[in-house]
Amino acid sequence: MKNFTINYCSTKTNVHFGNYINVLKKTLKNKRFIIICDKNIFLLYPEIEKLSSVICINAGEKQKSLNTVEYLYSELIKLNADRTTNIVTIGGGITCDIAGYVASTFYRGLPFILIPTTLLAMTDAAIGGKNGVNYKNHKNIIGIISQPENIIIDKSFLKTLPEEEYRNGIAEIIKHAIISGDLLFNKLKNNKSQKINDEILRLSIQTKVKFVTADEKENGIRRILNFGHTFGHIIEISENLKHGEAVGIGMVLASKISENLNKCNAATTDKTIKMLEYYNLPTTCKLDFNNFEKLLTYDKKNDNKYLHFVFIEKIGKVVVEKISRKTIIRVFSKVIS
Template identity: 45%
Template sequence: TKLNINLGERSYPIYITTDYNGIGKAIDDAALKGKYVMITDTNVDKYQADECMKAFESVGLDVKKFVIEAGESNKNLDTVRQIYDFLITLKLDRNATIIALGGGVVGDIAGFVASTFLRGINFVQIPTTLLAQSDSSVGGKVGVDFKGHKNIIGSFYQPKLVYINVNSLKTLPKRDLSSGLAEVVKHGIIKDEEFYEYIDENAEKIMNLDERVLQYIVKVNCSIKGSVVEKDERESGLRAILNFGHTIGHAIETVMDFKLLHGECVSLGMVAVFNLANYLDLIDDYATQKVKETLEKINLPVSLKGIDVEKVYNQMFYDKKIVGDKLKFILPRKKIGEVVQCTLEDENLIKKAIESLDN
C-alpha cells in the first residue's frame, strides 16, 4: 500500500509493506541520486540491518552505515556530533540522503542531522518500531534531548519518503510493541471510533503480529496522523489533539525517572484523562471502562501503585507545551472518537484523576 502525505512542496509517500524488497525502487521513484548514509542503532543493526542492506545491494545502491548506541540516553548532541564527523569523512554534497533505520530515537536523531548538515540534505525513514511506524515517522518532528529536557532541541523537517516493513516488528521486544500500541489506541480515541473498535476486536492478532492486521493498523494510523499534520504542520492548533493522554503521561514519565516506556505512561495518562472527563460528565462510565479494558488487552498498564500525585501534578507545569501557567487537557467528549481541548483550573479534580491510577 502507498499513502501520500500532502504538504505542498514537502509532500511525500509512505509505503506500507511486508519486506524490504521495494526500498530500492522507492528511492529511485523519489529521485534521490546522491550518496546514501544509513543511520541505525546497535539493536536494529543486529536484527534488521543486514536484510535491509541486502535490498539496497540488490538494486546496486551503495549505502554506508553508521551505528549509534541504542537507547534514549544517546539521543543527544554527542551522538549528533559523531554522525557529523562520519558524514564529513564521506565528503557529502547537498544531494546526499540520510536513511534512518530504527525506532523513534534513530529517526529523531538522523532527521535532526539531515535537517542541519549542509543546511539540509535528503531524509528517508525506515521505521522499525510500532511507535515509529504509526507515529513518529509521520509529522516531521526531529530533534534530540539536552540536559535532561526531552526533545528540546530540534526542528520540523519532512522526509522524502517513509518505507515501512511491518515484519520488522518480529524482532521488536514485546514490551516495545505494547508501548507503541498506546499511540495507536490514542489515534482511534481522538479521531476514529470504528478504528478503535477494530483495535479492540483484533488485539490478539496484533499481539501475534498478523501481517495483514498490522498493515491495516499502520495504514490507518499514518493517515490519521497525516491528516492532522496536513492541517497543522507546525503545531499551531489542531495538532495539539495528538497530545491526548500526554499531559499527565509525560509528567508520569519524568517523575518515574524514565523507567516506564513512553507508551506505558501515555496509557496511564489516557486512563487518568478518561476519569477526569468522566468526573466532568463529558463521557460515561461505559466508555471509560472500555478503554481500560482495551489497554489491558494489549498489555499496557492502567494503574500505578503508589503514584506520587503531588509530584506528577507539579511536573505537568514544566511541559513545554504549556502556554502561560494554565493546564490544557485534551478530553474525550461524549464518545470514543471525539475529543475537545479544555483549560482546567480545578486543581483538586485534576489531582483526583491522577490519584485514580493508584489502585
C-alpha cells in the first residue's frame, strides 16, 4: 500500500506502510526516542530492545488507568526525557491510547509515533488522535485529542496476532463498512477467506480518515464513528469482553433500537447480524439492565439528560440524533426482553 498524509485542521500525520524498523530509522534519523511497548510484543520481537530505551507495559483494560500513566511519567523522568524526546509506541489499541496520552501531556506534549501491532489499532485506534485512559468503571473518560506525527503500519505483526484479537479488529472494520456503504460492505460480504486483505484494510482506513479529518475534535460528523459504542463500551466494561466483540453486540442493539423507533427496517438489522456472524463475532450476551442504566449516565456522549446517539437507517446511512436517556433506556428494555 502507498504511504499517505492525513491532513487535519490542526496538523498532519504521515502514514507509512512497510518494515517498521526501516521506516522508523528513516523517519527519526538522528533524533532521540524512547519506546513504550506492549510487554507481549517486546517478548515476541526481541529486536525492539536494540533500537532504543524501552518501557514495557501490560496491555489490558485494567492497566488502562492513571496508575499506568503515573508509572510511565516516572520512567520517562528516570530516562531523562526532555522536550526534544520522541515517544515511539509499539502495541495494540490500549497501548496506543495510553502512550499517546502520556506523550501528549508530558512536558505539555512530546512528538510521538504510533506503530500499531493489531488489526484493530491499524484500522481504527491509531487513527484520529484519541488518547486516554479509563477511570474506575468509566471507559476512556480521561483523555485528549492529539495527533501523532507518524503512524507506521507493518502488517507482519499480524502473523503473531491471536485469532480472537484478529476478529476483534474485524468488528471495527464491519462498523466502517456499515457506515460507509455498499463498496466496503460487499467486499467483506464476498470475502471467502475471511482474512483482511490490503484492499479491505485500505478502504477501512479511508473511512476512518474521512470522518476524523472532517471533524477532528468530534463536535459533529465524527460522532458517526461511535456507532455501536454507546452500548459497546458498557458491555466491554461490565461483561469483560474484547472491545470488538462488545462493539459488535452494541451495533446489533443500536440497529434494534433504530428499528424499534422506525428509523430502519428489520432487513437492515438482519444484515448487521449476519455480517458479524459470518466473521464469528458474537451478536448477543447477557446484560444486567440495572447496571446498564447506571453506566449509561457516565457515557462520554452524554449532554445533560440527552445522548448523541448513532442510529442506522440503512447500510451506508447512519445519523446522529439527540435523544433523551429515558427514551433510550425505555427502548433498550424492550429490545432485550
